[in-house]
Amino acid sequence: MSSINYSEKIPNNVNLAEDRTLQRALEQWQPNFLHWWADMGPEGSQNFDVYLRTAISVDPQGWAQFGYVKMPDYRWGIFLNPKEEGRKIHFGEHLGENAWQEVPGEHRANLRRIIVTQGDTEPASVEQQRHLGLTAPSLYDLRNLFQVNVEEGRHLWAMVYLLHRYFGRDGREEAEALLERRSGDEDNPRILGAFNEKTPDWLSFYMFTYFTDRDGKFQLAALAESGFDPLARTTKFMLTEEAHHMFVGESGVARVIQRTCEVMNQLKTDDPAQVRAAGVIDLPTIQRYLNFHYSVTIDLFGADQSSNAATFYTSGLKGRYEEGKRTDDHRLKGETYRILDVQGGQLVEKEVPMLNALNEVLRDDFIKDSMAGVARWNKVIEKAGLPFRLTVPHKAFHRRIGTLAGVHVTPEGRVVSQAEWEAHRDEWLPSAEDRAFVGSLMGRVVEPGKFANWIAPPVMGINRQPIDFEYVRFN
Secondary structure, eight states, rough: OBOOOOSSSSOOOSSGGGGGGHHHHHHHOOOOOHHHHHHHHHOOTTTOOEEEEEEEEEETTSSSEEEEEGGGGGGBBBBBOOOOTBBBBSSSTTTBBOOOOOGGGGGHHHHHHHHHHHHHHHHHHHHEEEEEEOOOSHHHHHHHHHHHHHHHHHHHHHHHHHHHHHHHHHHHHHHHHHHHHHOOOSSOOSSSSGSSSSSOOOHHHHHHHIIIIIHHHHHHHHHTTTTTTTHHHHHHHHHHHHHHHHHHHHHHHHHHHHHHHHHHHHHHHOHHHHHHHHTSOOHHHHHHHHHHHHHHHGGGOSSOOOOOHHHHHHTTSOTTTTTTOSSSSSSSTOOOEEEEEETTTTTEEEEGGGGHHHHHHHHHHHHHHHHHHHHHHHHHHHHHHOOOOOOOOOOOTOOOOOTTTTOOOOOOSOOHHHHHHHHHHHSSSSSSHHHHHHHOOOOOOOSTTOTTSSOOOOOGGGGGGGTTSSOEEEE
């Protein structure tokens, strides 16, 4: 089960050839996917040879190989972790029952909704990043962008397989719709707000892959607990690939910070205007980008109180992050959780039933994980001997979903009037001037081993290759 058959039109480890109807349906969807890739995938990259990682197995010891591939020829396929014999549902009302191998009729609509929402994020991020290759700061970074893109494409295939295999005509229609929506389109946008935002520059890309792909990690980990076994097995393998996306984000931001600190020490100044004049991104601007991407991402977890989240958990469809490591009864009836509310112009905590607060539980797990990476960025600044420190804004800052939507809260957590918010907005979030400045630095660098002035080289290359390796060949 762990090896992947690459001799077939659609590489897979699910014995696709044994289900001719399903195979034909997916082979009919495949040209539409390739058409979408040609229209909405990385701009102007169709003929490049890219040094990419391709999954060859789901064995964690040797699951991928590296080699040059033209992206339209990348072998997107369907890979599930091996089946765990005797697996049980380990949370909710079905606790202790056998995991489902087929969709239970009463949970069909909710499962389809979960899969479609997850599936919709995958092509959306490719669309958001479509133009970034034209301004890549190095071949190393260009290759990392393309690796992220092809893997998001494969994650789309993962969800489309589930829709086709388990949801009949409804699933096929949903799979078509995944290729019809467009990020940021006024008439037919992507389902979740963060996936309709623009990713216009590489600092945005690094923040997106650090924060928003981390949301993906937590959502996929919660789905990997699912009582619907094919979904759990699918998302467990997706998590293997997702780790690289977060590495691209964390290391990318760290390299931007490192270069900025080098210039600040050379010039012996912390004046943002002088730092910008030297062609690097000042630390306060990096903080504002962080504030924006972090706040937009924590909205992705949904409303702080959600009957849907309670239903998904109670039904055994979506667990908590690392459900198996938790020591409660895994049913949560009678359990409570503290969430934020606004009373009398102040933020206050209130206790609510934990089942209704499961979005908030997952959001808090994400926040803790995010803060660890920001602490590592601060180590770069500290090592450079500079006093500035990046901070994660308050959970209530710049929120558009749930109880906190429309409440004006500073990064420190103080509730303010709309007038005060508007007066200080550009101190807290990237201004048009910030975005224009960062955009002005974006120029393509494609000589092996060379890097744009605003970013430091990485510590090491990909797959033990040297940093000046020809990661992308232009034909």
